[in-house]
Amino acid sequence: MAKKLGLVLGGGGIRGMAHIGVLKIIDELGIKFDAISGCSIGSMIGALYAAGKSALEIEEYVLEHSLLDVFDLSFSKLGIKKTKKLEETIEEFTGVTTFEELKMPLYINASSISTGKERVFHQGDLFTAIRASIAVPGLFAPLELEDNYFVDGGVHNLCPFPILPNYINKYLIINVSDYETFDIDDKISLLDLLETSVRIMQNEIMKLRLRSIKKSDYLILTPEVKEYRTLEDKKKFPEILKEGEVEANKRIEDIKRFCKVK
Secondary structure (H helix, E strand, O other), rough: OOOEEEEOOOOOOOHHHHHHHHHHHHHOHHHOOOEEEOHHHHHHHHHHHHHOOHHHHHOOOOOOOOOHHOOOOOOEEEEEEEOOOHHHHHHHHOOOHHHHHHOOEEEEEEEOOOOOEEEOOOOHHHHHEEEEEEEEOOOOOEEEEEEEEEOOOOHHOOOHHOOOOOOOOOOEEEEEOOOOOEEEEEOOHHHHHHHHHHHHHHHHHHHHHHHHOOOHHEEEEEEOOOOOOOOOHHHHHHHHHHHEEEEEEOEEEEHHHHOOOO
């Protein structure tokens, strides 16, 4: 059976700008995917890519917009609730409002805190799925949908390769949630402690999930974005994006072999 290639874009907040850098090299190599899965920031970039936008177009788009441009900064007690600006910005850029309008299959995960289960979105309204997947606890208020409340997909599945359809049997995974270990000192903040603790848990869960597939059936790219936080100033977007290019170029022979590029 011919191998079908899936692209997996992991969660990690603004670190996800590195996805774009990797995809720029992927585009240069002419690699095509049979389906995409995305978690959190990976769901957003996955949606732009699945809509047919090139990595270069996505780069230009995100560098032109800051978080202040696309978020209504009105907080409920559980976090940002209004996201109409973000929805309108994505729709204006892509011209797409539903999964069915995308140029390639896209699968997005979110976590229900009502049932404790993962939900996979792959049809219907696109932004609803993105909004559910990016609902980082403490930053975004949970999304209420069909008597459920959804939070960030990374709670269950940081790099959601298992949610891709059964016909996908090779996975190019981009993990932007690596972490730095540290000793406790006066320079360490509570935010540092919380972020690193969560990332350790997420990465350990990912390793356990990867045991379900052959090592020859996946390739993980891990851009060097450990030093960046979930939220970063727009000034750092270009350097985070560049780390994706650096990682892809460093692993370019691995990518060519894995994706069978001559």
